[in-house]
Amino acid sequence: MKKVVKFGGSSLASPEQFEKVGKIIKSDPHRVYVVPSAPGKRFDGDEKVTDMLYGAYALAKKKKSFTKELNAIKARYQEIIDGLKLKVSLSGEFDKIKEDFEKTCGEDYAASRGEYLNGILLAAYLGYEFIDAATVIFFHKNGDLNVEKTQKCLSEALNNTPKAVVPGFYGAMSDGTIHTFSRGGSDITGSLVAKACRADVYENWTDVSGFMVADPRVVKNPKSIETITYRELRELAYMGATVLHEEAIFPVRKEGIPINIRNTNAPEDEGTWIVEGTVQKSKYVITGIAGKKGFCAINIEKDRMNSEIGFGRKVLQAFEENEISFEHVPSGIDTMTVFVHQSEFVEKEQRVLAAIHKLARPDSIDLETDLALIAVVGRGMKDTRGTAGRIFSALAHANLNVKMIDQGSSELNIIIGVKNDDFEDAIRAIYTIFVDTQI
Numbered sequence: 001m002k003k004v005v006k007f008g009g010s011s012l013a014s015p016e017q018f019e020k021v022g023k024i025i026k027s028d029p030h031r032v033y034v035v036p037s038a039p040g041k042r043f044d045g046d047e048k049v050t051d052m053l054y055g056a057y058a059l060a061k062k063k064k065s066f067t068k069e070l071n072a073i074k075a076r077y078q079e080i081i082d083g084l085k086l087k088v089s090l091s092g093e094f095d096k097i098k099e100d101f102e103k104t105c106g107e108d109y110a111a112s113r114g115e116y117l118n119g120i121l122l123a124a125y126l127g128y129e130f131i132d133a134a135t136v137i138f139f140h141k142n143g144d145l146n147v148e149k150t151q152k153c154l155s156e157a158l159n160n161t162p163k164a165v166v167p168g169f170y171g172a173m174s175d176g177t178i179h180t181f182s183r184g185g186s187d188i189t190g191s192l193v194a195k196a197c198r199a200d201v202y203e204n205w206t207d208v209s210g211f212m213v214a215d216p217r218v219v220k221n222p223k224s225i226e227t228i229t230y231r232e233l234r235e236l237a238y239m240g241a242t243v244l245h246e247e248a249i250f251p252v253r254k255e256g257i258p259i260n261i262r263n264t265n266a267p268e269d270e271g272t273w274i275v276e277g278t279v280q281k282s283k284y285v286i287t288g289i290a291g292k293k294g295f296c297a298i299n300i301e302k303d304r305m306n307s308e309i310g311f312g313r314k315v316l317q318a319f320e321e322n323e324i325s326f327e328h329v330p331s332g333i334d335t336m337t338v339f340v341h342q343s344e345f346v347e348k349e350q351r352v353l354a355a356i357h358k359l360a361r362p363d364s365i366d367l368e369t370d371l372a373l374i375a376v377v378g379r380g381m382k383d384t385r386g387t388a389g390r391i392f393s394a395l396a397h398a399n400l401n402v403k404m405i406d407q408g409s410s411e412l413n414i415i416i417g418v419k420n421d422d423f424e425d426a427i428r429a430i431y432t433i434f435v436d437t438q439i
């Protein structure tokens, strides 16, 4: 049995957090490969080391002094070294970083040093081998991951190293230039390591006990989700529920390796299991609720629309020509509505409207702004009668007007459109009917 464990920035932000991480790793001998992020925030208002590095590098690029900024970063690591009484010095590393910054070695290189240095410290603390990600994770020139080379080099290195720390977030191009994933990308490194060593589980340790049924900023103390499938997760993530980098799912999903989201500050909690498939029923019919504000609806009317072949295509062509992607297209007999992101639409609206007129010749178009979409997601909905009914009676009881309804053919989700102002109340009403009353 092999486990890959990835720790996020807040789990490794201070010596106290390092100690918690050490305990977690030592408590299970299967936790053999560790992927750290850079030190994150220690308290509200604190700065992440990655952001500090971007800041210092921005000054270096402008040929301004960055000594103060680099010293502040040094101090973050020194706090960890002193707190844990490590016999490690990073001063050689910092001399090299200073030199490289002066040579303007690239923003990605600069940002990657956060994980690199934290990896060195964590390896020393655990007594594990340190494997520099630049020697095992590779990118093509265009920035895409070089999947074959990475898989080959990473699995070879892991085969020869029974216990290792591999820093997250970065790798190298064939010419040695450092390249990073997008922000939060240590999750992807963890997933690649899990795939390369054929781990039994990929544990992703963060500062929450897994995914919640609803956003805790909207619902007070929401229940956490015990098991979620990759498809459900994708629906919720698309609607803004984030705990894990989206691209981290693919490598492990293909290998059938489950992900377990865990909380470094509450290691006894089971967290959330993300799996390909499960026969386990979710506790509450629905698995989760998520949503986003800031949509607008373009309502198009044309008499006898239903018998005009190609009408829908012509309308959508107007959006395509203006490079706007649509979210949902509910339709009636003589009406069709297109939901789009308001921020994308605003600047192009007159061009899009003119194109709809030209291509589809509608009788009228009207616009509605400030709308929100809410996704109610659950693999259990397919087999449960009355789910939609419960959602809408909950919304009616809360006096909330539903603007749009869309149920995917997979019956995995129901999407509801409401006014931005009703967004929070609608989520709370749906949460209450399924979780609190639990009938």
Ligand code: ASP
Pocket: 008, 009, 037, 038, 048, 050, 051, 114, 168, 169, 182, 183, 184, 185, 186, 187
């Ligand atoms: N340290 C990087 C960031 O802040 C990557 C990560 O933490 O996953 O985005």
